[in-house]
Amino acid sequence: MxxxxxxxxxxxxxxxxxxxxxxxxxxxxxxxxxxxxxxFADAKEWNGVRTLAASVRTRALAKLPELLEQLEANLTRNGIQVHWASTTDEANAIVLDIMRRNGATLAVKGKSMVSEEMHLNAFLEEHDIEVVEADLGEYIVQLDREMPSHIIMPAIHKNTKQIAQLFREKIKDAKYTEDVGELTDLARRVLRRKFATAGVGMSGVNVAVAETGTLCLVENEGNGRMCTTVPPVHIAFMGIEKVVEKLEDVAPILSILPRSATAQPITTYFNMISSPRKPGEKDGPREIHVVILDNGRSSIYEDxxxxxxxxxxxxxxxxxxxxxxxxxxxxxxxxxxxxxxxxxxxxxxxxxxxxxxxxxxxxxxxxxxxxxxxxxxxxxxxxxxxxxxxxxxxxxxxxxxxxSAREDAAWKGWAAMYSSPLAYRMASALMAKLGNAAPASLPLLKEWTSARVKPRFAGRTLHEMARKKGIPDA
Amino acid sequence: MSTAPATTGTGTGTIPRPDTVYYFGTCLVDLFYPDAGMAGIELLQAQGLRVVFPQGQSCCGQPAYNCGHRDESRKVARAQLDLFPEDWPIVVPSGSCAGMMKTHYPDLFKGDPDRAKAEKVAGRVWELTQFLVQVLDVKLEDKGEPVRVTWHASCHSQREMGVRDEPKALLRQLGNVELVELTRERECCGFGGTFAVRHPEISAAMVGDKMSDIEGTGASTVVSGDCGCLLNITGALEAAGKPVRGTHIAEFLKERTSGR
Amino acid sequence: MPDARNSILSRLRASRDANGIAPQAAPPSDFTPLAEKKWDPAERLDRIRRLMEAVHTEFLETTEAEWPAAVRGFLEKEGLNSLLYAPATEAGARLAAEWGEGGPELVPYDRPVEEFKERLFDGVDAGVTTTLGAIADTGSLMLWPSADEPRLMSLVPPMHLALLKADALYDSFWQVLREKRWADGLPTNALLISGPSKTADIEQTLAYGVHGPKRLVVVVVR
CATH class of the missing domain: 1.10.1060 (Fumarate Reductase Iron-sulfur Protein; Chain B, domain 2)
Incomplete structure (x- = not known):
């Protein structure tokens, strides 16, 4: 790149x-x-759950290689296919291969930040595959060909009027309305057709449980459940860090995540997926693939x-x-x-x-x-x-x-002056007296004074005042 | 606004009342707010303490630290370590510099022969208002005219030093002072050291919001405990032609209690 | 990609070992903060109701003897014409046996979704499922869909009626995971449902029924 x-x-x-x-x-x-x-009004509760959630994540990282292997083994045992990708290019290639093998030309996707990292939508479009974002916020930014502006609320930068306008322009037969309920219904109608016809459903993973081989997803809308239940193939994306050791480790994360994210005690849906459709079951995908992406994380892990x-x-x-x-x-x-x-x-x-x-x-x-x-x-x-x-x-x-050599030299000069009491005393006394004569057009002062008056040097230093007032030096 | 408890601060707790304290004035106080620095010394003296101001002091090292120049930061920080040989508390009239010394010195000197010395200094650092309230339990008598003020809490005093209600508790002791709290009291003013000059537009937008908040209180004075914030807030108020003045809390308390 | 797998895992292992972190050294977590989430059994249902009603869930109180009639009565009152149900479950069998003549049509989910998609997506007004109980901490229903009671019953119809036994109430999700030993064997899909489908993606204004049910009705069976 x-x-x-x-x-x-x-x-x-x-x-x-x-x-x-x-x-x-x-x-x-x-x-x-x-x-x-x-x-989090109860400080004791907040501190307790937070410490617990942090310890769950810390423990997972301490055991990361073992947990990833255990996760892979349990997912595989459950019938879920595991794919590893060092780079986003590898991850995209894996997805394309799965789509092609299944003859799929349409995918519906629930929120997945890893897929944003992969620029998956653009990649698949280049290969004539349509990907429809199913989370309402993601759908809105996709319609406007933008990126999400927030990881939880992708369309938070737009107001209702802007979305109303967008829907009228981009959705066939849509009339202009600023009624949020009507706008939501409009999206529901469009996306339901997509869920029912897509060959592949995609999702992220909030937590993957090594102990049981389970993929957990939190969401409010139900689009995640649609994407992971209706299409015949489900592809889930996760970074290598998303694993936890035990099923019970999920509980503190579920306790603290929705409250931190959107101030809800819990999201509408907490969806735990442990297997593709089993014999006799009437719905659910027949194949589940998990793409485990590194993309620089193992390097972060080194330090x-x-x-x-x-x-x-x-x-x-x-x-x-x-x-x-x-x-x-x-x-x-x-x-x-x-x-x-x-x-x-x-x-x-x-x-x-x-x-x-x-x-x-x-x-x-x-x-x-x-x-x-x-x-x-x-x-x-x-x-x-x-x-x-x-x-x-x-x-x-x-x-x-x-x-930068200039910046280095400046800081070296600063350190020389501020680490020598004599140099500092002379320089500070001088600055205090003459500093106000510096023109506002000097670098740094220029930026500072774009919104503020110049800092006013006092004319004398605290060192001088303390000496004058007989404040003891030791 | 958020009432979540401090978590990055080093917490509170107190120590027996000492006879003598060190005073670390900080570089911004030295050059721009020496009267506030002196006021802090006098407030401590008024409580019967002997205040020692080591003349060799300059700066805690924070500017270079925050810019990623840790070697230079360490060089300046190291020059301060020997100035406080006795086991007396070190009182700092700035939450940010106090936070640098208390929470970052141990890290800055990790693997360095002076680490133990740095930790000994760090462990004795107090922010001025914290010290006045928690250790000295000061009682103030207001001798000033009625006035309405508001309080800006600096980020590092709150979140590195764990200072919460102490400054406001001091202001509330003053009978003629009406304290009107900001809507977003705990939000950063946009100073951020070099942030203000690296990202002047964003900094200006942030201090713009802070100014509106201040104006909304109807206060004639905004009081704060950090000179970085004060340079930023008062500089912006003045540039915008607003009549609100800004004062360091040490100077404000001194003024009110001495009847000047 | 087997190369990617090996290179990721060996890199992780090498850096972990280089830092001297033995996996055994990672301390176990103290779950006390979750264990402390307890309510008087008599308060649990009130709390569940309060939390779920805050997100537009409706409640219908009935008894073990009368719930099929109560469900039918509710649908009739709401003017709904069809109800998706699971004929092979005990509850489904009872519902069918006691439904009687006339009234809303009972639609069985008895085929794979591929043969049933059109009706499922466009032709039923409501779906009824059982639950494993509910959680007081967060106001959540627990569902384990199965071959007999498929996953989409609680998702696709515009209204979801969930049967909740009034004696199947728990304090916290953590308590359920431990006491019911979920780790010993999870189903294909386990769910917590805490309200009807909702979104706040348009200017943070709440709207219900964006993809899943617009209405969730908890049928409390005493």
Whole structure:
């Protein structure tokens, strides 16, 4: 893949100039933050379940190779076919092969972030296979040929009017309506026909249970159940990190995921799939395939600190609580995973040459760390990636790609001055007196003063005042 | 807004009241808010404490740390470690710098010969308001005119130092001060160190929301405990021609209790 | 791709071992926070009802003796013309035996879906299934569809009626997993259902029945 830098700054500028978009995100995120807090009003309960969920994920990662083998063995025993893919290209090829063997030209797909990573829809379309996104939000963004702007609420950037307009333009015989119930019915009608005729149904996997060989899916709409029950073939996508050891390990994740994601005690459906249709059963797919994708995860796994990234259960709460995401929305990140988790995951998958700026799109406010249901030290990892970006010889792909001699020299100068009491005392006294003369057009000051007045130097330092007032030095 | 408990902070708990404390003024206070720094020292002295201000101090090292330049950060941090030889608490009038020292020094010096020293420093760091409330249990007497203020909670004081109600509890002790809370009190103001200059437009949008929130309270003063936030918020208020002023909590408390 | 499998697994194993993390060293989890989720047995149904009604679930109270008549009465009151049922289950057999003349048509799900798709998708107003019970913590029904009671009965018809025995109530999903030893043998498909199908994907406005049933009616059988 050609390496091109992704320009987050330019994309976020565009987003900031769209008042409708900003209003949509501000309103939605404020609502989610408030509602989530109500779900976790009992601090003891929150701390307890959170610690438990984190320990389940940590234990799964500690045993990851064994659990993946056990999962494969149990899935196979249950009649589910397992496919491994190191890269997204391999994963796409596996899917195409399954589709062709089954003569399928239409697939319906429930939400799967891994399939977004794979750019599966575009790939299959190139091979004359139609893929219809069945989650309503995904369906909406697919109709508009966009990417999801949030991992849980893909169409959160659009308001009802925009969706009404879109449906009228893109759905045959659709009349314009801003009634959400009518719009939903419209999608229901279109998609029911697709469910009934698709040759393949696709889904993600929220949790895979090694002990029993079970694929678990959480959802509200029922499209996931449709995709995994009606078509004759089901293909499920999961990253290698999605496995847990025991069936009971599912319980804490199910307890904390929907509350963190959408502030519901539980989703409408929790769907546990352990086998294709058995003899005598009247529905369900005759074949189930699981595609287990690496795509850089085993490299993340190599580093003890970075490995924590893989604890993620994809609830999206970090996005909802991110003040930067709230301002610019998901599209600015130009990645399947936006927001805080995206800012640490995407640079590790795609490399720092292409994505080295992403960890800087963060004020390190720690709002995401505070609410992460599996205690991922997101901001620590953000800091680590900033370091890797400017320092050669690190672990992450493209380490050192963002090093700049000018920046290095500036920080070396800063360190020399601030680590020498004498140099600091002289320089700070000088800055305090003369700093205000610096023109606002200087680099950095120019950016600062785009929205603020210049910082005002006080004319004297605390060091000087303390000396004058006789504050003891030791 | 979220009332979820602190989880990244190092929690609370208290220590016996000491006779002497170290004061780490921080680089932003030194250059931009020395009066606030001095006010913090005087508040502690007013409680009968001896305050020691090591003249060799400069900066906690956070700017370089957050930019990924850990070697440079460590160099500056190391220069602070020997300034606090006695076992006295180290009081910092800034949640962000206190958070750097308390939560990041151990990591910054991982595998370094000075790790033990760094941990000893980290373990003694207190944010000023936390220290005033939890260790000194101060009682304040308001001598100022009636005024309406609002409080901006800095991210690192909340989420690294675990400071929650302490600053507001202090403000509420002041009889003539009406505290009106922000709708999104706990949301970042958009400073984020170099974030403000790396992503000036997003930072401006964030501080824009913060300003609207502040204006909505009808307060004439916004009080905060972190100079980064204050530089950002007051700089934006002034640029936008808003009459609200910003003050560091140490300076505000000093002003109110001394009747100046 | 066997190459991918081996390269992924050997890479994971190598890095795990290099960091000295023995799989045995990963501590077991303390499930106390879930074990503490308990309610007085008398409160469980109220809680389930409150949580499920909050997401538009309807409740119908009846008795073991009268539930077939209660179901029929409900459908008639709602003006529905057909009910999908599972003839080979005990409940289905009883329903058919006691249905009587006239009233809504009973439609048996007795063929593979391939021979039944049109009727299933376009020709039934409601479906009735049994449940294994319900969970107080989250307000959830447990269903284990089977050869006799297929999966799509609770999904495709616009209304789902779920029979809930009033004495089959549990505190938490975790309790059920452990006490009922689900790990010893799961069915093809096990389900928790906590309301009718819903979405908030259009400007966070709730809408029901986006893909699955628009209405979920819990028939509480005492």
């Amino acid at each position: 050609a390496v091109e830098n992704v320009n987050f700054a330019a994309a976020s500028r565009k987003a900031l100039q769209d008042p409708q978009l900003r209003a949509n995100f501000r309103r939605a995120m404020d609502g989610l933050v408030t509602k989530r807090a109500a779900q 003890e600190e970075l490995r924590n990234t893989l604890r993620c259960i994809r609830c999206g709460a970090c996005m909802n609580h991110c003040p930067v995401y709230t301002q610019v929305g998901g599209h600015a990140y130009q990645a399947p995973y936006p927001g805080p988790i995206g800012k640490i995951l995407i640079p590790q998958i795609e490399g720092l040459e292409r994505r080295g700026e992403m960890p800087h799109a963060c004020t390190m406010c720690n709002a995401c760390v505070e609410i992460c249901p599996v205690k991922i030290p997101i901001v620590e990892i953000m800091g680590r990636l900033r370091t890797e970006a400017v320092k050669k010889g690190g672990h992450v792909k493209g380490a050192g790609a963002r090093a």
